[in-house]
Amino acid sequence: MAADSEPESEVFEITDFTTASEWERFISKVEEVLNDWKLIGISSGKPLEKGVYTTGAWEEKSDEISFADFKFSITHHYLVQEPSDKDGKEELVEDALPLPVQDLLCMNNDFPPRAHCLVRWYGLREFVVIAPAANNDAVLSESKCNLLLSSISIALGNTGCQVPLFVQIHHKWRRMYVGECQGPGVRTDFEMVHLRKVPNQYTHLSGLLDIFKSKIGCPLTPLPPVSMAIRLTYVLQDWQQYFWPQQPPDIDALVGGEVGGLEFGKLPFGACEDPISELHLATTWPHLTEGIIVDNDVYSDLDPLQAPQWSVRVRKADNPQCLLGDFLTEFFKLCRRKESTDEILGRSAFEEEGKEVADITHALSKLTEPAPVPIHKLSVTNMVHSAKKKIRKRRGVDESPLNNEVLNTILLFLFPDAADKLADGFESRTSTSAGNNPPPENEDYNLFSQFKSAPSDSLTYKLALCLCMINFYHGGVKGVAHLWQEFVLEMRYRWENNYLIPGLANGPPDLRCCLLHQKLQMLNCCIERKKARDEGKRGSMSDCSPGGTSGDTGKGADHSGENPDKDKEVGKSWESWSDSEEEFFECLSDTEDLKGNGQENGKKGGAKEGNKEPVNLKPEGRLHPHGKLTLLHPGEPLYIPITQEPAPMTEDLLEEQSEVLAKLGTSAEGAHLRARMQSACLLSDMESFKAANPGCCLEDFVRWYSPRDYIEEEVVDEKGNVVIKGELSARMKIPSNMWVEAWETAKPVPARRQKRLFDDTREAEKVLHYLAVQKPADLARHLLPCIIHAAVLKVKEEEALEDISSVKKIIKQIISHSSKVLRFPNPEDKKLEEIIAQIMSVEAIIARARSLKAKFGVEKCENEEEKEDLQRFVNCLLEQPEVSVIGAGRGPAGSIIHKLFVNAQRVSAVPPLDEELRRSGSSEERRLNMGAVSDFPPPTGREVILRTTVPRPAPYSKPLPQRMYSVLTKEDFRLAGAFSADTTFF
Amino acid sequence: MDEDVLTTLKILIIGESGVGKSSLLLRFTDDTFDPELAATIGVDFKVKTISVDGNKAKLAIWDTAGQERFRTLTPSYYRGAQGVILVYDVTRRDTFVKLDNWLNELETYCTRNDIVKMLVGNKIDKENREVDRNEGLKFARKHSMLFIEASAKTCDGVQCAFEELVEKIIQTPGLWESESQNRGVKLSNKEEGYGGGGACGGYCSML
């Protein structure tokens, strides 16, 4: 019906659109939008269920329209409802009241905790608002307001739309709306009054009733009864009996170890300020009839304790300062610093007049002389071995960013083996803090491979935590630079003196960890080899004895308790070989050394001459026989040789290498070159094999090395016997293929006399140089995954104490999000910030839970059942916007809340004199302050909804819903009335 | 880099020595079969651009040596790979039995858990088959892999194997976009949808 009416009116009104005024165009635009949104016609829907405004979903649709060149936004707000069935629609009576007008009287959704203000004021389930599009635009003049109002009136009339249409007038912050709703023979006007100063008669119920009645102007006597819903809201800001216990930790006491949960190797947790700022108690009388209670200028029956309904909401501090979050944020800020370590330290304590600081970046040049270590006192290992060091006297030690005590604590924490050495021979403390770490199969423990961080018991992880703490408490970026410098010195010291670095898994760099961790592991590999070499040189002058004992003793001396795993980790399927690595390189890589040793020299010569006929050679470097295999020609047992371990690699080296290999291109020559570049290991193995098996041939080698390339077949020989005949596979037989080529060049040289495949000296220096040039920002980026890892573990640990299901879910999300972000090189800052923000929000939630728990004395509650109820109540407060209090003021939660208010009141009962004078100004308080101190402060908000059904405008008009909402706060007063009138008979 | 190439994908071929990894790759890139192909030393490398669903993708394919002694090196090539082809020889059961080891290694060294895996049973042209097609299928299903049988010699299934793998990678959200983004290749803002920003803090679709 409505859709049809439109063309008619157009025909009637306008034939020439060019002459249409701006006003007419505006109206037709509004109508168009209402049409587009299908808001035309009879509104339908079910009666509103209780609380559906809170539990249901609200949606909105927006468009833009303009009046001349003034832009408005037009928005449809609506509660999502199940589409009403077709049958229901037919039942609708043509002249029934529009749904919105009926809703004015519905009491099922008064005072919704979270809703559009028009919903709160008028109880509407659906409405359209036209408001200036720009935030600071406003419709101010009365004539313009009237123009708009008549526009919507016409649009509603033209379209037959039954949805209330509002326009927003005045400045946006005033939230002033006027509107209209039309239905068959009925019109409801929505009016509003907004005042900064409250006239006295509006502060109590009887005054409001008077206004309501006079607005209705009902001619009937007696007037039909007015129903009332009242809500008084009280705010508690002063949590008297409860002090927020978490003070920022005492930093000075820190050196002792554990203070306020602040401990090196641990992240702090919790809010520094109360994350719950206010409690709002709403006491509600949902349904009163006029005359039952008295509330006037001098007396009030409205005692909050007696209110039939109580509900509570809490105001959460927006961004409460929380320790973990602060730590993370500050550490993340490091990533953006530009300065190098030298620049930072150079400007302060480390400068010496005229002389450069001992430049650790020029490490290569210092190989021959003992490295001078600045600030001798501060290096732990140095404390032990200080005698060996030439100490440079420097001034300004006291000015160094970290004081000695802190630094020493940290270094001992990072390098506990130094303490062991101090204790001289005290060897029981092998693996660091072994007790309190999760077992290595645990899900938390393995988080490092998801985050590409480092195991939580590793040196790298601990270093990250120390740097994080230092950054926060001990001199910021300067402290970080200082500790890092000390750390690098320690690394060099260990390399030069063959001390393994503690807190790192043995074996080649673990590619699942962050690059810095890999670098440290690499350095450890270098130290291990150098140490083995040095010990081999010292210990075993006898050069036979494969798998000999010298290596074993060397191992026992310093490898700490982590060793049992070692053999398994090195070389996997080749584990039987790995034991012997200590013996590899007793002759060093330099040929000079070879020449110096007559015995070796002779052997080398022998190898050369005997290249074609190696049979005469004495076998060397045998590991063990290869099962029952024998050599094809001499028939000797076939021995597996001792071989060199392939070079350990960090991911950046590997990346480099694969780039080089890829650059060779895909041509045949490229492929050949690539194979050749990678054949060092093959050649080395062939040489070892030849040395261990004099008289062997390529077939022998292949049978050990690539058994599938030696094809054995049963053949029947001339005599009819079945014999097994073997030959190389086709691909091995190709003339001049790489394998044949390598075999021909390979000389019989045992692994220990071969050129090293892995130049530990060079690699160690490369690592040390790499470490030395890392800026604090680089470090922070390297270690951020460790910090996030640690933060997640911390949050998990704290959550476990509280058991908050929503937090569990978020933590899961954080983990999956982080593992996506952190696995890639150079994750975007934006994504990292997101992760940090998520962790912070979890911290805040947990802190809030704790705060509420303490405030409501959940722990103190002795009755188990009540305790459970309280706990549930507290959890609801965290998750829901408003929670109703079971039993109102008389329930267990209610009486706790009551007490909280009473305590707060008692403290403020003795206000300064002048304040008291000022306070007694308002009648509200005069009334409440009569007599003794009341339990509650004056209400912060008074909301009243008045409703009735009366005929308007004439006594013989249809009885129609009338409603007025009023709210009184400290700042302002608002009346929002919806007055319906019969448009048929008046 | 070619302008119309959508992305560069890193593919890895692994499996026991002699199962025909290099032969499969040669068949795919050069469409030939060379019985005189030498056993691979270390890793080899080939490039081919293919078009899947109208998208051109450049494949950088790393062919690793199956030889045990070279294996200490190969885990490094698992890094950053978006796809892996795991090959066994249908005429040698032992190469099939070893598949578990390969998957373990992959799990350990691969930097991402959403890498697309394809199982290829090679040498189906040969008579003396030892591994039934169904066994391969079962294994693939158990480990959520793509599966195909092929012959580098007769060309059966080879093209299909690579195309299928690439298609799957392209369909996997986040697998190829962010990788190429980190290499500085500009792509359309495909990421927005799943990872970036949004009202839910960017992680709603992550669980």
Ligand SMILES: Nc1nc2c(ncn2[C@@H]2O[C@H](COP(=O)(O)OP(=O)(O)OP(=O)(O)O)[C@@H](O)[C@H]2O)c(=O)[nH]1
């Ligand atoms: N009949 C037949 N032979 C094949 C097929 N694919 C490979 N071969 C042969 O199998 C042998 C090994 O093939 P390669 O491609 O070198 O094997 P691979 O897996 O690369 O071996 P590695 O490089 O040692 O790891 C060669 O002699 C090939 O000719 C096939 O589909 N059918």
Ligand SMILES: [Mg+2]
């Ligand atoms: Mg190969």
